[in-house]
Amino acid sequence: MLSVRDLHKRYGDVVALDGAAFVVSPGRILGFLGPNGSGKTTTMRVVFGLVDPDAGDVTWAEHAITDADRRRFGYMPEERGLYPKMAVREQVVHFGRLSGMGSQDAVAATDRWLGLLGIDDRAESKVEDLSHGNQQRVQLAAALVHDPVLLVLDEPFAGLDPLGVDALSTTLQDLANKGTAIVFSSHQLDLVEDVSQDVAIINRGRVVLSGVLDDLKAASTTRRLDIVVNGDRWVPDSGGRVVTDDRGRRHTLVDSDAPVGDILAEASSAGHVDSFSFEPPSLSDLFREAVGI
Amino acid sequence: MNRWTQTMLLTKREFVTRAKSKVFLVTMGVIALFIIAIGPVVSLFADDPEPIRIGIVGVEPAGIEEGLAARAALSEQQVEITRYDSLAAAEADLEQGTVEALLVDGTSIVFNEDESLVVLQFITDSVNTRARIALMENLGLTPAEMQQLNEPAELSVRTLVVADPEERPRRVAAFVGALVLFGTILTFGQFVAMGTVEEKQNRVVEILLSRVKASQVLVGKVLGIGALGLVQLLVIAAAALVAVNIIDIEGVSLGSIGAEIVAGIFFWFLLGYTLYAFMYAALGATVSRQEDLQGVLVLPFILLGPAFFIAQLAAADPDLAIVRFGSFFPPWTPMLMPMRTALGSAQPWEVALSIALVVGGIVLLVWVGSRVYTGALLRTGGTVKLRDAWRSTGA
Numbered sequence: 066m067l068s069v070r071d072l073h074k075r076y077g078d079v080v081a082l083d084g085a086a087f088v089v090s091p092g093r094i095l096g097f098l099g100p101n102g103s104g105k106t107t108t109m110r111v112v113f114g115l116v117d118p119d120a121g122d123v124t125w126a127e128h129a130i131t132d133a134d135r136r137r138f139g140y141m142p143e144e145r146g147l148y149p150k151m152a153v154r155e156q157v158v159h160f161g162r163l164s165g166m167g168s169q170d171a172v173a174a175t176d177r178w179l180g181l182l183g184i185d186d187r188a189e190s191k192v193e194d195l196s197h198g199n200q201q202r203v204q205l206a207a208a209l210v211h212d213p214v215l216l217v218l219d220e221p222f223a224g225l226d227p228l229g230v231d232a233l234s235t236t237l238q239d240l241a242n243k244g245t246a247i248v249f250s251s252h253q254l255d256l257v258e259d260v261s262q263d264v265a266i267i268n269r270g271r272v273v274l275s276g277v278l279d280d281l282k283a284a285s286t287t288r289r290l291d292i293v294v295n296g297d298r299w300v301p302d303s304g305g306r307v308v309t310d311d312r313g314r315r316h317t318l319v320d321s322d323a324p325v326g327d328i329l330a331e332a333s334s335a336g337h338v339d340s341f342s343f344e345p346p347s348l349s350d351l352f353r354e355a356v357g358i
Numbered sequence: 359m360n361r362w363t364q365t366m367l368l369t370k371r372e373f374v375t376r377a378k379s380k381v382f383l384v385t386m387g388v389i390a391l392f393i394i395a396i397g398p399v400v401s402l403f404a405d406d407p408e409p410i411r412i413g414i415v416g417v418e419p420a421g422i423e424e425g426l427a428a429r430a431a432l433s434e435q436q437v438e439i440t441r442y443d444s445l446a447a448a449e450a451d452l453e454q455g456t457v458e459a460l461l462v463d464g465t466s467i468v469f470n471e472d473e474s475l476v477v478l479q480f481i482t483d484s485v486n487t488r489a490r491i492a493l494m495e496n497l498g499l500t501p502a503e504m505q506q507l508n509e510p511a512e513l514s515v516r517t518l519v520v521a522d523p524e525e526r527p528r529r530v531a532a533f534v535g536a537l538v539l540f541g542t543i544l545t546f547g548q549f550v551a552m553g554t555v556e557e558k559q560n561r562v563v564e565i566l567l568s569r570v571k572a573s574q575v576l577v578g579k580v581l582g583i584g585a586l587g588l589v590q591l592l593v594i595a596a597a598a599l600v601a602v603n604i605i606d607i608e609g610v611s612l613g614s615i616g617a618e619i620v621a622g623i624f625f626w627f628l629l630g631y632t633l634y635a636f637m638y639a640a641l642g643a644t645v646s647r648q649e650d651l652q653g654v655l656v657l658p659f660i661l662l663g664p665a666f667f668i669a670q671l672a673a674a675d676p677d678l679a680i681v682r683f684g685s686f687f688p689p690w691t692p693m694l695m696p697m698r699t700a701l702g703s704a705q706p707w708e709v710a711l712s713i714a715l716v717v718g719g720i721v722l723l724v725w726v727g728s729r730v731y732t733g734a735l736l737r738t739g740g741t742v743k744l745r746d747a748w749r750s751t752g753a
Contacts, residue, residue: 113568115736132571140568146561151375162367163569207565 066090067215067246072111072121074104074270081107082118083270089215089246089263094237096257096278097250098352099267105250106143108267109217113140125215136165139213143220143250145204149193153184156192157206164211171210178206181236198229205233209240216240218249222256234260254349264348268356282345287354289346290317290328295336301328308353318350365574365581368566372553372582377589386593393597397604409436410480413457415448419464420492425484432510437480461485524610531612532700533673535619536693538594540666542627543692546587547634547658551642553579554731555651558643563735572732580635587631588624595620622696629716630692634658636720636727643734644742653741665690669697676703686712688719 067089074082085108089095099105110116112123113135125134148156154175161171179185182202187195192203201224208216216237222230237260241247251257257264258278265275274281292299298315300307305319319328325343332338346354376382412426419425423439430437440457442448448460452470459477460468467481487508494504557563557575566575598620602612641654665684672681676698685694685704695712698704704712726748734747 110564110736115564115567136569138568140565142561142564142568144561144564146557146563146565148375148562149560150379151371159367159371160565160569163364163566 066126067112067248068124068127069108069112070121070123072108072118072123074107074111074116074118080270082111082121084272085121085267085270086272087248087265087275089248091214091244091246092241093263094241094247094249094261095263095265096261096348097248097265097267098252098254098257098348099250100356103267103356104270105267106219107270109140109142109219109248109250112217113138137211137214139208139211139216141204141208141216141218141221143223145201147192147200147203147207150191152189152191153195153203154179154188157203157210160207161210164213166211174210174212175206178209182206183232197224198226201225201229205236214245216245216247216249218247220251221249222251222253230256254347254352258348264351266352266355274351274355278348281351282348285346285351285354286321287318287346287350288321288323288343289350290319290323291340291342291344292317292328292332293339293341294332296339299332299335301331303328303331308350310349318346318354361571361574364570365578368570368575368578369582369585372579373585376549376583376586382586386590389590390593390597393594394600394604397601400601400605409438410477411438411440411457412477412481413440413442413448413451413460415442415445415460416463419485419488421488422461422464422484425488426481429480429484429487433480523607524615527607527610527612528615528700529673531615531619532676532697533669535623535700536665536669536672536697538591538623539626539630539693539696540662540669542587542591543630543634544659544662546583546590546631547638548655549583549586550579550635551638551651551655552648553583554639554642554735555645555648558646558735559648567736572735573728575735576636576639576728576731580632580639584628584631584635587627591624591627595623619696619700622699626692626696629713629720633688633692633716633720633723634662636723637661640723640727640730640734640744640747643731644744644747646737646741650741661689662693665693669693672697672701676701686715688716691716 069085069087072082072085074080082104085104087095087097097105097108107116111118112130114130123130151159154172157175157179158168158171161174162168166174176185176188179188182205184195184199184202184206187199192200195203205218205221208218221233225233234256237247237249249261262278263276264278264281265272267273290301290305292301300315300317305317305323307315307317309315329338329341332341410430414422418441426437426439440451442451442460445460445462448457448462449468451457452460452468455470458469458474459481461481462468464485467478469477491504491508494507499507557566563575598616599613602616605612637658638655641657642651645651645654668680668684668690671678672694675681681694681698681703684690685698685708691712695704695709699709730744730747733749734742737747
């Protein structure tokens with residue numbers, strides 16, 4: 066289990082982390098969410114010893130992380146990086162060996178992952194000759210080649226086409242089923258909702274909400290009203306908070322003890338009610354609430 | 359898997375990927391061919407002394423051809439004789455420089471512009487000897503008596519300062535050795551800086567640092583590129599050996615001079631390269647893009663540059679004060695001390711002291727360089743100030 070506890074980090078006057086904390090367990094996938102500059106990357110870098118926190122600590126299996134532990138972790142940084150002039154297989158083998166694999170094991174694991182990720186036909190190509198999507202797959206292979214017990218992926222879905230997104234989701238699910246602990250950050254909240262069971266939301270360096278996604282939804286005192294009247298999205302005048310999503314659709318957030326009957330009556334008087342739902346908030350609602358936007 | 363094994367993996371990658379690059383292989387081939395070519399070129403100029411070219415016109419003194427040949431043999435020279443029917447044709451050739459002087463009617467010598475004392479003496483001797491032989495024949499002397507009279511007196515010659523025939527080749531070789539050191543230290547040092555920026559620019563450094571320490575990346579890079587430098591020096595040494603075997607200078611064993619200089623080059627490359635490589639790595643880590651690299655690469659160049667000029671002075675006189683001083687200044691020692699050693703100007707204690715100073719410099723640079731490198735490696739977007747990089751690595 067990876068425990069990130071109360072991390073603090075300042076760069077001069079800039080506060081990067083101000084109490085970042087979460088837990089990832091084996092076999093679980095944690096979605097790590099936060100606006101740009103909220104401290105996601107810094108937190109991940111602390112896990113790998115790339116940044117020394119001013120305070121707080123990170124433990125693996127209840128002990129301070131050692132170099133040997135880190136070699137069993139897999140990391141895909143947000144800033145993707147590979148040697149452009151090195152061949153794909155040679156490169157993945159190199160990273161496998163740096164993680165402590167023997168030569169034969171590294172080659173076998175590399176070939177297996179290149180096959181699973183569908184880039185085995187490009188094994189001898191130089192990385193710079195690959196498409197962006199395929200480079201991303203090589204990156205993933207480099208993070209996975211040594212069968213890590215913990216996988217930390219910074220924005221792994223960024224830049225992938227829908228097929229790539231599906232393939233990566235399946236891969237992560239398979240790894241989790243085999244017991245790998247996985248943390249990934251993303252801006253795509255729908256995706257996080259689909260892929261992860263746990264979430265941690267960070268804002269201004271502080272984790273403002275974390276836990277099992279379903280529990281968080283259930284525990285929320287907010288409810289989401291999705292109402293369609295006369296074929297159009299409809300919001301009541303009687304209160305609540307109107308939210309417009311990325312696609313311009315409106316819904317309303319109200320307290321869980323809101324007078325649902327009265328709202329339905331108000332909708333009926335406005336026209337023909339096509340659909341009416343009153344349910345726990347979505348992840349994006351929780352996110353908005355947590356980061357105050 | 360211990361740290362050393364990881365570092366060796368990094369070393370191997372640096373060495374193999376660069377050794378496989380076409381640019382490196384072609385460059386090395388060109389350098390080798392260039393060095394080998396020096397052999398025949400030097401031999402071409404060294405083996406063929408120019409013959410003395412004399413034109414003969416008008417009445418020809420009897421036996422003058424044998425006389426000229428005998429005189430040439432005496433001073434181990436060659437003579438080339440051209441006969442002319444008319445003075446005009448002979449003078450035309452003289453003006454063209456086809457011949458150096460004309461012997462006219464056996465009584466006068468004509469030069470084009472400047473009299474050459476050597477040629478004048480040469481012709482005068484030959485004509486006089488022939489005249490004397492004719493006179494002796496008229497006097498009825500026996501060939502043995504004539505031989506005796508013509509025998510030149512054997513004078514022994516000595517110089518107060520005994521010139522060492524090896525001295526000049528040795529100076530040239532020592533200077534060339536310093537140039538090779540200058541070139542290799544800077545070239546492979548720059549590879550270290552370029553490799554560092556490359557890893558920063560590609561962002562591959564973050565993946566590396568999630569698996570290994572910055573100090574391992576640094577040491578792996580310095581070792582791998584240094585090994586490549588040794589390979590290049592081996593190729594240069596082998597090419598030089600081929601070239602030296604082509605050149606043949608009397609009384610000089612170029613092979614043994616070469617072996618001594620080459621041994622010095624290898625030893626001082628190890629020290630000099632290590633000194634500069636850590637400097638280059640630290641400087642490379644402070645920039646994020648290759649375009650910004652030139653600005654910081656000037657620094658080591660300025661530091662080593664003066665040694666290039668002092669090496670030229672050392673080739674003429676290795677005992678100059680500036681050369682002696684410079685050979686103890688660690689950034690210059692790797693170029694100047696091997697020259698002084700090769701030219702016999704350095705005492706053993708001086709060599710030992712200079713090695714100690716360079717090793718001290720290396721220790722300092724490994725410490726400073728590693729700290730700056732580690733501090734600057736993960737900082738991207740512009741140039742990191744050396745001071746900030748230094749501070750950001752935990753004190």
